Amino acid sequence: xxxxxxxxxxxxxxxxxxxxxxxxxxxxxxxxxxxxxxxxxxxxxxxxxxxxxxxxxxxxxxxxxxxxxxxxxxxxxxxxxxxxxxxxxxxxxxxxxxxxxxxxxxxxxxxxxxxxxxxxxxxxxxxxxxxxxxxxxxxxxxxxxxxxxxxxxxxxxxxxxxxxxxxxxxxxxxxxxxxxxxxxxxxxxxxxxxxxxxxxxxxxxxxxxxxxxxxxxxxxxxxxxxxxxxxxxxxxxxxxxxxxxxxxxxxxxxxxxxxxxxxxxxxxxxxxxxxxxxxxxxxxxxxxxxxxxxxxxxxxxxxxxxxxxxxxxxxxxxxxxxxxxxxxxxxxxxxxxxxxxxxxxxxxxxxxxxxxxxxxxxxxxxxxxxxxxxxxxxxxxxxxxxxxxxxxxxxxxxxxxxxxxxxxxxxxxxxxxxxxxxxxxxxxxxxxxxxxxxxxxxxxxxxxxxxxxxxxxxxxxxxxxxxxxxxxxxxxxxxxxxxxxxxxxxxxxxxxxxxxxxxxxx
Amino acid sequence: xxxxxxxxxxxxxxxxxxxxxxxxxxxxxxxxxxxxxxxxxxxxxxxxxxxxxxxxxxxxxxxxxxxxxxxxxxxxxxxxxxxxxxxxxxxxxxxxxxxxxxxxxxxxx
Numbered sequence: 251x252x253x254x255x256x257x258x259x260x261x262x263x264x265x266x267x268x269x270x271x272x273x274x275x276x277x278x279x280x281x282x283x284x285x286x287x288x289x290x291x292x293x294x295x296x297x298x299x300x301x302x303x304x305x306x307x308x309x310x311x312x313x314x315x316x317x318x319x320x321x322x323x324x325x326x327x328x329x330x331x332x333x334x335x336x337x338x339x340x341x342x343x344x345x346x347x348x349x350x351x352x353x354x355x356x357x358x359x360x361x362x363x364x365x366x367x368x369x370x371x372x373x374x375x376x377x378x379x380x381x382x383x384x385x386x387x388x389x390x391x392x393x394x395x396x397x398x399x400x401x402x403x404x405x406x407x408x409x410x411x412x413x414x415x416x417x418x419x420x421x422x423x424x425x426x427x428x429x430x431x432x433x434x435x436x437x438x439x440x441x442x443x444x445x446x447x448x449x450x451x452x453x454x455x456x457x458x459x460x461x462x463x464x465x466x467x468x469x470x471x472x473x474x475x476x477x478x479x480x481x482x483x484x485x486x487x488x489x490x491x492x493x494x495x496x497x498x499x500x501x502x503x504x505x506x507x508x509x510x511x512x513x514x515x516x517x518x519x520x521x522x523x524x525x526x527x528x529x530x531x532x533x534x535x536x537x538x539x540x541x542x543x544x545x546x547x548x549x550x551x552x553x554x555x556x557x558x559x560x561x562x563x564x565x566x567x568x569x570x571x572x573x574x575x576x577x578x579x580x581x582x583x584x585x586x587x588x589x590x591x592x593x594x595x596x597x598x599x600x601x602x603x604x605x606x607x608x609x610x611x612x613x614x615x616x617x618x619x620x621x622x623x624x625x626x627x628x629x630x631x632x633x634x635x636x637x638x639x640x641x642x643x644x645x646x647x648x649x650x651x652x653x654x655x656x657x658x659x660x661x662x663x664x665x666x667x668x669x670x671x672x673x674x675x676x677x678x679x680x681x682x683x684x685x686x687x688x689x690x691x692x693x694x695x696x697x698x699x700x701x702x703x704x705x706x707x708x709x710x711x712x713x714x715x716x717x718x719x720x721x722x723x724x725x726x727x728x729x730x731x732x733x734x735x736x737x738x739x740x741x742x743x744x745x746x747x748x749x750x751x752x753x754x755x756x
Numbered sequence: 757x758x759x760x761x762x763x764x765x766x767x768x769x770x771x772x773x774x775x776x777x778x779x780x781x782x783x784x785x786x787x788x789x790x791x792x793x794x795x796x797x798x799x800x801x802x803x804x805x806x807x808x809x810x811x812x813x814x815x816x817x818x819x820x821x822x823x824x825x826x827x828x829x830x831x832x833x834x835x836x837x838x839x840x841x842x843x844x845x846x847x848x849x850x851x852x853x854x855x856x857x858x859x860x861x862x863x864x865x
Contacts (some may be wrong), residue, residue, distance in 0.1 A: 318820050325823035334841040335831055337826035343831050355820035376806060383772065385845035440847065441839075448842035451831075575770055585807045603817055662853045 251570065252709075260355035278589070289296065290389060300546070304507045306474050306537040307514055309465030312480065314490040315456045315498040316359045321392065322457035323350030330496050334450040342455040345389035349583050354605070356457040357400070357587065359489035360431050361610050362572040363459055366483050367426045371607050373589045375400045377431075378579040382574060385449050396578045399430035406463070407619065409637065410471060419634060424476050425464040434458050448534025453497075453519055459490065466506065469537070470530030475482055477501055478526055482618040482640060494525050501529055505536040515540070515550060520564050522556040532557035536564050555612075568698065621646070629653065629660035638668055645680035648689050655693035659698040670713055686719030695724040708733035758787055764862055765855050766769050772852065 318328055326339040343346035364371050376398045379391040404426035412418040436454035438447045461480065479731070481499060484490040486692050492499040506517035520536055523529045528662045530643040535557075540550050555564040590596065592608040622636035625646065631639075649667045654662045671692065675685060695716065708728070715727045728734055736742055764775055764784075775781050828841055837844040855862060 289784035320818075320820055320822050320824075325818070327822040333828070335828045335843070336841075337825045337828070338831055340827075340831075341824075352815060353816045353820055354817035357817065381850060382772075385843075422766070438845070439842070442847070445847050446839075447845040447847055448839055449845050450842055575766070577770065580806045586808050587815050602819070724838065 253583075269273045278347050284563075285412055299475065302509050304541050305466045305510055306540075307470045307508070307539075308467040308469070308478065308515070308533055309507045309517075310461075310463040310467070311502045311504070311700045312461045312463065312477065313500045313502075314492055316356050316361075316457035316459060316625075317490050317498075317745050318353060318359065318457055319356045319489060320353055320355075321455040322353055322356050322431065323457055324348075326455070327353075327673060328456050329452075330498075334448075335452065337452040338454065341685060343527075344389075344390075350393060350581070352584065352587070353457065354602070357605055358591075358610060359457070360400045360429060360459050361589065361605065361607055362614060363461070363484065363488045363489045364429050365403065365607070365614060366487055367401070367404035367406055367429070367461070367630040369401035369404030369426060369429060371401050372398055372745060373587060373591075373594070374398065374609075375431075375587045377584040377587070378578050379581050380576045383577060384435070384438075384611070385437045385447055386454065388436070388451065392433050392435065393581050393584070394432035395430035396567045396579075399428040402427070406476060406480060408472075408475045410465065411634075412695075417638070422467075422472060424466045424472075427462040429462075429605055430460050432458050432460055461610050465506075470533035473501075473533050474526045474530040477529060478641075479618065479658070480735070481526075486615055486618055503529065503536070505533060505540065506550070507537060507540045510524060514546075516552050516563075518550060518552065519554045520557055521554060521567065522558075524559065528559050531559075532564060533563060535562060538602075539564065543737075551597040555713050569746075572714055596747055629664070631660060631664045635664050635668060638672070642672065642675075642682055648682050648685075650695065651689035652693045655690060656700065663696060665694065668712070674717060687713070691716055691724065698724055698728065702735060704728055704735055705732050759788065761855070761862055766858075768862070769852050774860075775862060 252573050260317040315328075316322070320326060320416065321328055322340065322748065324339040324341040326342055327337045328336060339348075344602070351669060353616075361371055375395055377393055378396040380396065381391040383390055405423050406426055407421055407423045409419045409421050412420055434453050434456040436449055436451040438449055438701065440447055447480075463476065467476060476646050477499075481492040481494075484492040484499075490498060494500075501521045501523050502521065504517045505520060508515040518536060518540070520532050523532050551566075554567045556563050556567045589605050589607055591606060595604065597605060618640050622640055625631060625636040625639060626633055644691055648671075649664065651658075652667065653663050656663065671685070671687065674680075675682065680686075695709060695712055698712075699706060704712070711731065711733060712724050712727045715722070715731070716724065720731075736745075758807070759781070764781065767773065768775060775784070832838050832841065835843050852858075
């Protein structure tokens with residue numbers, strides 16, 4: 251199996267007369283991007299500009315907050331936006347004499363995720379301490395899995411549109427290096443005016459799954475598509491709600507560039523990326539910045555940079571004290587985590603204390619890729635349609651509901667869902683659940699159309715009326731606006747004749 | 757083998773310990789010497805042990821119930837400074853000044 255999914259190359263065209271980019275606080279000047287990553291994977295030869303091509307390399311570290319009632323090692327609640335320090339146990343605050351107790355649900359979430367990403371689940375995994383000082387890490391260390399994580403060596407397949415055309419989709423794969431369980435830190439609110447930091451430990455100790463993706467990607471678009479697919483998988487499994495806006499899914503990107511045939515370049519780490527859209531921008535900006543820096547004879551520092559979404563650029567992060575020495579050591583308070591499968595299941599053991607990997611495997615739900623295939627097979631819709639259906643929360647269910655309530659062929663229904671319903675929802679920033687038009691109403695309308703009681707133009711008119719959400723049925727609107735199709739031959743002849751007569755009089 | 761000043765400074769920086777005087781450094785050297793005796797044992801082909809319990813299952817798994825928390829007042833009692841119900845900390849890590857900038861015994865070494 252090909253490890254690297256991308257042989258794509260970037261080339262920068264130097265604008266005529268452009269001098270060296272000047273230093274200063276302004277974001278790095280953006281030049282015209284010459285060639286985007288070649289989605290087909292072929293290397294693009296050095297072209298007219300004569301400059302050697304660049305290969306960007308992008309790896310991702312993703313932290314997904316585990317969807318559980320309580321924290322990874324303590325019984326305090328996991329909840330977004332609660333009064334500060336109200337969801338904190340003595341262990342979370344690192345008071346002396348407290349000990350970690352592993353939450354079973356968190357382990358199951360990690361196993362599910364590992365299985366869904368085709369990983370090998372380590373039947374024995376270990377916990378370690380990663381030491382560093384920060385106000386939101388009261389213990390002075392984070393409990394993580396550095397030596398032997400719970401899952402390793404998986405893969406994630408995702409799809410991209412070539413040239414922005416949805417009709418041309420290509421599938422790529424990124425290797426998953428590992429998945430590890432670890433604690434989240436508390437939250438620091440920086441109060442620059444009073445020169446202090448306010449610390450809220452509600453988040454301290456919440457369970458995280460860190461998913462490490464190998465540097466198999468080569469553009470912001472690929473990184474964004476991979477993360478989007480991971481997000482859908484996590485949401486389908488229920489192991490994480492993965493809402494980036496609530497910090498349940500955090501992505502750090504590792505970016506470097508090099509010439510074909512040469513060793514990998516120095517990489518930078520980009521943090522503070524708050525949405526999938528910004529992820530693509532941040533990665534693309536950083537690739538561009540590194541190429542320009544190197545082509546101008548500069549060097550890339552192995553540093554951590556933050557993405558500034560307002561300026562659309564990456565800036566070096568403050569507070570970075572050079573290379574960190576985390577002094578990893580085994581967590582002395584936690585013995586190894588042992589998982590079982592059907593073969594190794596011990597007899598005479600309390601069920602509650604046993605996690606059976608095979609049992610979890612059997613109960614995995616259909617992953618997004620499988621759901622899409624089923625939609626295409628069952629309803630005869632196009633693959634790109636299935637992507638859009640799954641991309642919007644609740645849309646696939648809405649579509650199936652309509653199909654079940656109408657005689658219209660799914661291939662025709664899909665047009666109404668994707669073109670009419672979805673565009674309206676997008677225009678008004680509504681989710682499918684908030685739609686003023688229910689699947690029942692839409693099916694009703696499509697039935698009128700299917701029975702040829704109204705024309706498709708009339709149907710669109712009725713839909714506009716239905717959006718108002720005034721509670722009228724399609725039939726009522728049709729009658730109100732007199733949109734029925736005339737079927738009576740004689741009546742039609744009379745109308746045509748009248749029109750012709752009218753014309754003759756002019 | 758003596759521990760170099762660079763390593764001592766690195767340790768002070770990492771662990772925020774203060775070796776303070778030659779006695780502190782001596783104690784460290786002795787501790788390292790003591791632990792170094794382990795090198796006399798041939799461990800070729802032997803997996804490192806991380807628990808005396810070895811492969812016997814014993815990591816207790818807790819049910820995912822909410823049983824703790826809601827003790828903001830108690831936790832904040834320990835805080836020297838607080839704002840509303842937040843702990844107060846300096847704006848960022850205050851790095852230990854470099855060796856040259858400190859009055860420390862290590863300078864003389």
